[in-house]
Amino acid sequence: MHTLPQTFCDTITHLHSHKGQKWLTDFPQLIRYCEERWHITIHSHFPLSYHFVAPARKADGSELVVKLFVEPSKLLHEQEALTALAGENTVKVVDTDAEKGVLLLEKLSPGRSLSSLSTKDEAALIAARLMKSLWRVPHSDSTIETAVKREKQLREYTQMYPSGIDFLSSETLQHALSVFSELNRTSQQLFLLHGDLHHDNILQSGEAWKIIDPKGLIGEKEYEIIPFLLNHLPKTNVAETIDHRINIFVQELNVSKKRILLWGYAHSVLATCWLIEDEDRQDTASFSRAIEAFQHLFEYYYGHKK
Ligand SMILES: Nc1ncnc2c1ncn2[C@@H]1O[C@H](COP(=O)(O)OP(=O)(O)O)[C@@H](O)[C@H]1O
Ligand SMILES: [Mg+2]
Secondary structure, three states: OOOOOHHHHHHHHHHHHHHHHHHHHHHHHHHHHHHHHHOEEEOOOOOOOOOEEEEEEEOOOOEEEEEEOOOHHHHHHHHHHHHHOOOOOEOOEEEEEOOOOEEEEEOOOEEEEHHHOOOHHHHHHHHHHHHHHHOEOOOOOOOOOEHHHHHHHHHHHHHHOOOOEOOEOHHHHHHHHHHHHHHHHOOOOOEEEOOOOOHHHEEEEOOEEEEOOOOOEEEOHHHHOHHHHHOOOOOOOHHHHHHHHHHHHHHHOOOOHHHHHHHHHHHHHHHHHHHHHOOOOOOHHHHHHHHHHHHHHHHHHHOOOO
16 A cells, blocks of 8 residues: 655645646555556655656565656656667666556666765766766657757747746846847757756665756756756855855766856746746745856856847
8 A cells, every 4th residue: 555645745736736636646556557467566656746756666676666657658758768868877777667657667776866975076977977978969869858849838838927936036037048049049969868967866776876856958068967966955155055066077078167157047047937937945945045046156257248
């Protein structure tokens, strides 16, 4: 019997309304379906955010991970990204059932995430090295999301909220949009990126580290660094922390500090809109501090002009 945490149930109903409620009601049957179809026993889940994710064991003792999606389209995106990014540093797909929203993955062991590392510089260094091995030229027929589509999303928010939204003023929204447009307009080479490469989506596998949970994004290398910069930020000395992390990435990768700061600013504003829309209040204060920090660092290093 799998009991789901109330916060997870609330997230599912908030994000998927009736469909989410039905999914929660049918959840015990879905678990039974998976166990019967793949001859597995599903164990207690990992800490949950947007999806049900749990380790499972086959009759022969081998282990895997089950990830369940309310929206089959999200599963297809993750599957496409995992296939496009397949390699020795990417978690392997074992099987999928798109109709039922089930993704079976290789289980990574010990499976601790980069968040568990006590040396913060080491975490950034590992992430940077993983990025280097991951990035590749995208296929022309790819349906993976692009940075241009993200800009379009931000434009829609500015139109939907002409007087601003929450603590984001209309000036901030407009400014972020103009930065986003300028970055897309001046982008040089585009790469297939993970799209959400923060500490918790990098897990230890044996002696190595592997990526899980790619969103997939076609954009500049500099964009890939932003989710990592935004994650696990302190409440004070935010600009110093971000700057320190950026310097590690700049040293390890052939990337521009200026463009990281600009992507950081533009993306943080967009990501704040997502959080506000999802009524996910947990991270908004931290994102607000990060927006300020990106602005401050840009002014400090490159003057007032964006
Ligand atoms: N293949 C895996 N091996 C081991 N643990 C995993 C694996 N996939 C996910 N996990 C665990 O489950 C958590 C949530 O999985 P994730 O795919 O990131 O879900 P979400 O899309 O909700 O963020 C991860 O942070 C990790 O702790
Ligand atoms: Mg994740």
